[in-house]
Amino acid sequence: MTTRRELLQWTGGAAASAILPFGMAAQSATFPKGAVIRTLFKDYAPEELAGGATLFHEHLSLGPDFTNRFRAAAAAVLAAQGAPPAQRPAGPPPAPAGPDPMRDVDLMAEELRSAQRDGVACIVDASLEGSGADFDFIRSAAMKSGLPVVKGAGFYTEPFYPKEVAAMSEDDLVRALVRQADTYPAGVFGEIGSWDEMTAVERKVFRAVGKAHVATNLAVFTHTGIPGKAAIEQLDLLEDAGVDPKRVCIGHLGNLNDPNVYVHKTICRRGAFVGFDRQGGNGDANVVPLVIALLDAGFADHVLISGDASRGYARPVTSFLPKLKAAGADEATLQRIMVDNSRRFLAFVPKRARKV
Ligand SMILES: [Zn+2]
Numbered sequence: 001m002t003t004r005r006e007l008l009q010w011t012g013g014a015a016a017s018a019i020l021p022f023g024m025a026a027q028s029a030t031f032p033k034g035a036v037i038r039t040l041f042k043d044y045a046p047e048e049l050a051g052g053a054t055l056f057h058e059h060l061s062l063g064p065d066f067t068n069r070f071r072a073a074a075a076a077v078l079a080a081q082g083a084p085p086a087q088r089p090a091g092p093p094p095a096p097a098g099p100d101p102m103r104d105v106d107l108m109a110e111e112l113r114s115a116q117r118d119g120v121a122c123i124v125d126a127s128l129e130g131s132g133a134d135f136d137f138i139r140s141a142a143m144k145s146g147l148p149v150v151k152g153a154g155f156y157t158e159p160f161y162p163k164e165v166a167a168m169s170e171d172d173l174v175r176a177l178v179r180q181a182d183t184y185p186a187g188v189f190g191e192i193g194s195w196d197e198m199t200a201v202e203r204k205v206f207r208a209v210g211k212a213h214v215a216t217n218l219a220v221f222t223h224t225g226i227p228g229k230a231a232i233e234q235l236d237l238l239e240d241a242g243v244d245p246k247r248v249c250i251g252h253l254g255n256l257n258d259p260n261v262y263v264h265k266t267i268c269r270r271g272a273f274v275g276f277d278r279q280g281g282n283g284d285a286n287v288v289p290l291v292i293a294l295l296d297a298g299f300a301d302h303v304l305i306s307g308d309a310s311r312g313y314a315r316p317v318t319s320f321l322p323k324l325k326a327a328g329a330d331e332a333t334l335q336r337i338m339v340d341n342s343r344r345f346l347a348f349v350p351k352r353a354r355k356v
Contacts, residue, residue: 018351029340035347037122038218039188040139043354044122046347051149052121053317054342057191057221057251057277057306060112060149061102064130073159074239077195077225101311105140111311115178118242118314121339121350124150125345126191126221126308130160135184150241150346153177153186153204154212157223162349173208174215182355183217189213191251193223194230203237210241217348221249221275221304230257231263235272244271249345251275254287262312268294268302273345277306277323280315287320288327300333304341 011165029046036043037054063069101107115123127133135151144151151315154177155161165173169242192209194202222234231250236249254276258264264274267305274294276287294303307316321334 001200010230010289028336029344031344031347031348034349036146036350037150037343037346038185038348038350038354039122040142040184041149042148042191043350044148046343049121049343052116052337053118053338054122054124054346055115055120055306055313055316056124056188056249056304056342057126057275058123058313059102059107059127059133059308060123060138061127061133061135061334062310064103065202066182066242069159071299073157074195074225077197087206092168105127105137105144107136108137108141109144109270111313112141112147112149115313116145118149119317120147120314122148122342122346123313124188124306125151126152128152128154128156128160129180130162130165131156149186150187152188152190152221153180153184153218154209154220154336157195158199158202159204159209161201165205166207170204170208170211172256173205174211176306177208177212178215178352181212181218182352184315185354185356186218187348188219188221190249191223192220195225196227196229198230206237207241208258210238210243213238213247214242215351217349217351219247219249219345221241221253221273221277221345224252224255225252226252226255228253228263228274231256231267235270235323236269239270239277246271247345247348249273249275251277252308254278254283254290257286257290259293260290261290261297264290265297268297268299271302273302273304273341273348275304277304277319278308279305280309280312280317281319284323286322288323291292292329294325295333300336301341303337303344305341 031046037046101111125138155165189209224231253274267274305316
């Protein structure tokens with residue numbers, strides 16, 4: 001249920017309320033008995049976070065060299081596949097000029113508070129070991145801001161794995177993943193990634209994440225390359241390891257620019273979520289028709305939207321949603337996607353007691 005106070009909180013953000021007076025529709029999400037959303041500092045009943053959007057894939061800390069490493073990895077993969085340079089789009093939108101909130105915890109806390117004012121109730125940090133993320137920085141920024149932050153666990157993609165991952169057995173990896181989940185503590189596994197051609201080590205990590213899901217019940221969201229060729233294989237690997245597709249989001253599928261949304265619909269039919277998770281920027285125009293096609297096909301309950309951003313976190317709400325609305329999406333559906341789908345995705349009945 002949405003209380004009056006939550007409605008006011010949600011519509012209180014000037015930008016959000018001017019564009020999308022959310023909170024008008026009744027909350028329709030239901031959750032398993034005992035389900036929680038596990039943030040860094042406490043477990044919430046999912047209903048407690050119904051007052052705004054939950055952004056399921058963002059970054060609060062990455063190493064200073066991350067963007068260059070990412071571009072090099074993505075370009076190398078595409079070049080190896082013979083793609084001409086013109087077809088090698090960059091990954092996340094480039095950060096704007098000015099001081100980098102990732103290097104200043106007070107600026108980052110203000111970014112989080114600003115997102116909260118614009119209607120964000122909860123945010124997931126998808127930055128993993130090996131990508132230069134500073135977890136103490138993330139905890140401090142979350143603490144200072146007061147915004148509930150869910151920490152992701154896992155290993156990202158092969159060029160970013162800590163060096164010991166290649167030699168670890170699948171069972172060793174499962175133990176390492178469960179340890180991460182206990183100690184961060186994590187509320188989800190992600191972003192767990194591959195590029196278009198999965199490597200043997202990436203497959204091993206996906207199987208281990210699937211088994212770690214079985215041990216913990218944490219949901220899993222993924223990273224795919226451009227144009228998302230590994231999407232179905234990622235879902236297959238997780239399902240084969242024992243994960244119900246309902247607990248999976250295959251990510252970055254705004255990069256799979258197929259007007260027929262064939263793969264997107266296949267993922268929805270299997271029960272999983274499709275992540276349009278680099279929204280609120282230049283890539284939106286290509287992605288709006290993909291989202292609308294899924295809504296028209298009856299798959300609104302399988303859509304997740306986020307920004308994959310390192311600042312300006314509210315942009316999926318303040319910038320992307322108005323574009324969907326202009327293209328014909330109704331507000332109740334958009335609210336369901338931003339407020340309900342992301343909580344349904346994250347909410348889990350813990351199999352292990354919270355340790356920290
Ligand atoms: Zn990401």
